[in-house]
Amino acid sequence: MKKNYIKVLALAGMAILTMGTLAGCGSKNAETQAPDTKTEAGTTSGTTANETTAKEDTATNLKGSISMVGSTSMEKFATALSEVFMEKYPSVTVQAEFVGSGAGIEAVTNGSADIGNSSRNLKDEEKAKGVAENIVAIDGIAVVSDPANTVDNLTKDQLINIYNGTTTNWKELGGADQPIVVIGREAGSGTRTAFEELLKLEDACKYSNELDSTGAVMAKAASTPGSIGYVSLDVLDDTVKTMKLESVEPTPENIKAGSYFLSRPFVMATKGEISEQSDLVKALFDYIYSDEGKDLVKAVGLIPAN
Template sequence: MKRMLTILLSLAMALSLLAGCGAKEETQQPAETDNTQSEQPAETKLSGAVSLNGSTSMEKVVGVLGEQFMADNSGVSVTYDATGSGAGIEAAANGSADIGLSSRALKDEEAASGLVGTTVALDGIAVIVNAGSKVADLTVEQIAQIFTGEITDWSQVGGAAGTISCIGREAGSGTRDGFESITKTKDACKMDQELTSTGAVIEAVAGNPNAIGYASLSSVEGKDTVKAVTVGGVECSEATVLDGSYAIQRPFVLVTKDGTALSAQAQAFFDFATSSAASDLIRSAGAVPVA
């Protein structure tokens, strides 16, 4: 009997030790960890096309911006159709282009129709004469009188005798609209030639010793075939355009439609073009950045 009790006690102790080991092992079991990583959204790579339509005067600015944007976004192509400001504004209105380009501010009726104009740069409109002309400075009033036919001979403004030949842009051109608005000659200009591009105006003035015309600052810089006269004693330059001392200047405008979302790639281009990151590029194209 005594021996049986001893055996039972031994079994009880063994079972107690086993239970203790099991409990210890259970407490030492490492807690289950969640190895699931929080998923980060992958960066969306832009692709597709961005269509720009409008001002011929914005060609250099749009060119450098488009080239850089495509270099930074290899899946995107930026196209530019140089049709003039009026056509560019219409393209933005009817959706045939992502972004319209205008070298003038939107008119009240255009803004009222739901279009939005965002100034991306400023541009001086240079008044140009033939490189051989003796005339170096004109006032805004004299320029207006020349283009409306009140002054017809260069000798009246200090030049050599010769009948003045006025050359300008076609109706609907932003450059023409800007020039006529500033000089208060709208619908009153008497021109010998109305040409459809800034380059054509420069070429025509370069080939005619008695010619006068107008062109964007960015288009005439570096040209030695024409001469930009000072206006009221102020040269047309980036500094004088930015500080407002040069009288004949206009904005370069990106035109979009209010309430109509741009595609991802078009919005990205718009954001880039209007950011300070684009300032040096705009400056290199001869215009004055505003960001």
């Protein structure tokens, strides 16, 4: 079992590394075929012999396909999860499409997907249609700028004023005499919804550019003088400057401590509760909430939900 666990984590790492080469385009569809080598499924400590046998039987018999549709911000996590889960269950294929949170919730609502990935909480009207909010991880929203920007710290009010159009030049914040290029996500994006709700800026942002993926925001911020944008914490790299907010860096430790104010849930929504789903989907959630699943969440730069 220890050997299998190490193999699983190694595969997760490979999945994460490959994400660095992905371009930030709008709609993406990923399907990875399971390897031929079978591995044993894990069992929960403290279970009875009958429960263990039942779980092993379920693992042996699991076969078929799981479809996930939704948030581009969840791409790294969803891809790593798919790879590891298919290693554990070789007769299962996990398909993931990354088209935005709103589209993901719509897909699970109308039954065209098993899981709708959303980088925001569900709205009351979405829950009213029978969609269950299953929080699988906590993510921070990082504020990024072009690397040459001399401003590296913003207060909450300063960030609000940049995005509502009150502050338009970096010199007003102690930086260069340079117009601020305000970058954001497209309407329907979970990252945009969470960002605007956290800052109470719903429908009030004055965007210069509205882009359709996390990768596109990163690329635009990295290449545009005077830019500012917001992205998921787990995609940060040295191509951009990462801003401190209220003198606090966006790290998992600071988010857990509650000192960094821009954070949001990663949700894997289902039509009905998890207990009502297929054996395949229930097994996927069992893995996510297991110790191995929590290690995977941490490995992609997120915070376990429980």
